[in-house]
Amino acid sequence: MLPVQDLQQHCATRWDGASEATLTQSLAAPATACIEAGLLVDDGPDHAGNGSCLSLTVSVRSIYREAIAGAFVRAIDDRLRLSRELRDRIVTALHEALLNAVMHGHLKLEAGLRDTLGGFETAHETIVRQLASQQYAQSRVVIAAQWGAGRLLIAVHDNGVGFDPDKNRSRQRGCGRGLAVVEAFCDSVTHLDGGRTIVLGFEL
Amino acid sequence: MKFEFQPNDARVTLSGEFTFTDHVAFREVADRLLQADDRTIVVELSQLRFIDSAGLGMLLIARDEAGKAGRTLVLSQPQGQVKRMFAVTKFDELFTIQA
Numbered sequence: 001m002l003p004v005q006d007l008q009q010h011c012a013t014r015w016d017g018a019s020e021a022t023l024t025q026s027l028a029a030p031a032t033a034c035i036e037a038g039l040l041v042d043d044g045p046d047h048a049g050n051g052s053c054l055s056l057t058v059s060v061r062s063i064y065r066e067a068i069a070g071a072f073v074r075a076i077d078d079r080l081r082l083s084r085e086l087r088d089r090i091v092t093a094l095h096e097a098l099l100n101a102v103m104h105g106h107l108k109l110e111a112g113l114r115d116t117l118g119g120f121e122t123a124h125e126t127i128v129r130q131l132a133s134q135q136y137a138q139s140r141v142v143i144a145a146q147w148g149a150g151r152l153l154i155a156v157h158d159n160g161v162g163f164d165p166d167k168n169r170s171r172q173r174g175c176g177r178g179l180a181v182v183e184a185f186c187d188s189v190t191h192l193d194g195g196r197t198i199v200l201g202f203e204l
Numbered sequence: 205m206k207f208e209f210q211p212n213d214a215r216v217t218l219s220g221e222f223t224f225t226d227h228v229a230f231r232e233v234a235d236r237l238l239q240a241d242d243r244t245i246v247v248e249l250s251q252l253r254f255i256d257s258a259g260l261g262m263l264l265i266a267r268d269e270a271g272k273a274g275r276t277l278v279l280s281q282p283q284g285q286v287k288r289m290f291a292v293t294k295f296d297e298l299f300t301i302q303a
Contacts, residue, residue, distance in 0.1 A: 064225060088285045095256055099224050114261070117234050117269055120227035177293060178257035184292040
């Protein structure tokens with residue numbers, strides 16, 4: 001993967017969206033900002049410019065298709081050499097944040113569709129059909145990690161409708177359980193921007 | 205996620221990652237388990253390396269369906285991240301889990 005921009009220590013790359021393998025290549029050092037091909041980006045993260053950051057702008061279609069959290073955390077692990085325990089916590093929390101962004105921030109699934117075995121196929125077909133529609137062509141999520149002073153922060157921002165974390169936290173199913181997992185696996189969690197941004201904090 | 209049934213369909217081994225994209229695969233797993241003759245049906249998890257909250261939700265739905273059919277769904281040998289997810293979500297209070 002060739003860098004498409006080199007400004008001081010900021011290195012932007014493009015992911016072709018083809019596979020987890022090509023994503024791993026696109027996120028490899030010295031990349032600091034990777035954008036999926038075909039996305040029009042005007043709200044990317046600010047960069048510190050000191051190399052202690054990595055961001056990925058990715059479509060919700062790709063989040064449903066590829067193991068994005070695993071690839072992103074592997075790229076951070078290559079730079080920071082995380083412990084196995086911490087790596088597992090980060091992958092799990094980031095995966096849940098992405099799941100939440102796609103399933104509750106973007107897609108409009110009929111309530112209860114995933115609550116019975118009989119609804120599973122319909123739910124899957126509905127998700128695939130919605131993601132293939134033009135409406136979701138520019139639906140995207142920005143994952144932005146920054147680290148330093150013994151701390152790693154990963155912000156997950158989506159351009160969907162947002163949600164109320166306090167209202168959903170008490171639910172035992174759906175995103176209520178996902179939020180409980182995020183809070184259990186992170187050292188700190190902050191919700192911003194009407195539920196469109198969640199910041200996951202980890203002590204290094 | 206991949207799965208492999210034992211001959212009588214009352215025990216299945218899940219492997220790989222069980223996530224929100226596995227609804228169709230898990231529907232097949234649950235349907236075959238519920239058609240087995242045994243009263244206890246077992247989901248073997250020792251080879252499953254990752255599960256998310258949606259995967260946990262699917263296991264709960266399968267447990268409920270098994271209960272309606274007079275069966276007991278048992279989870280066997282969760283490891284690593286899967287075991288930790290069970291602890292965080294108190295799955296040991298909701299399922300019989302074989303260590």
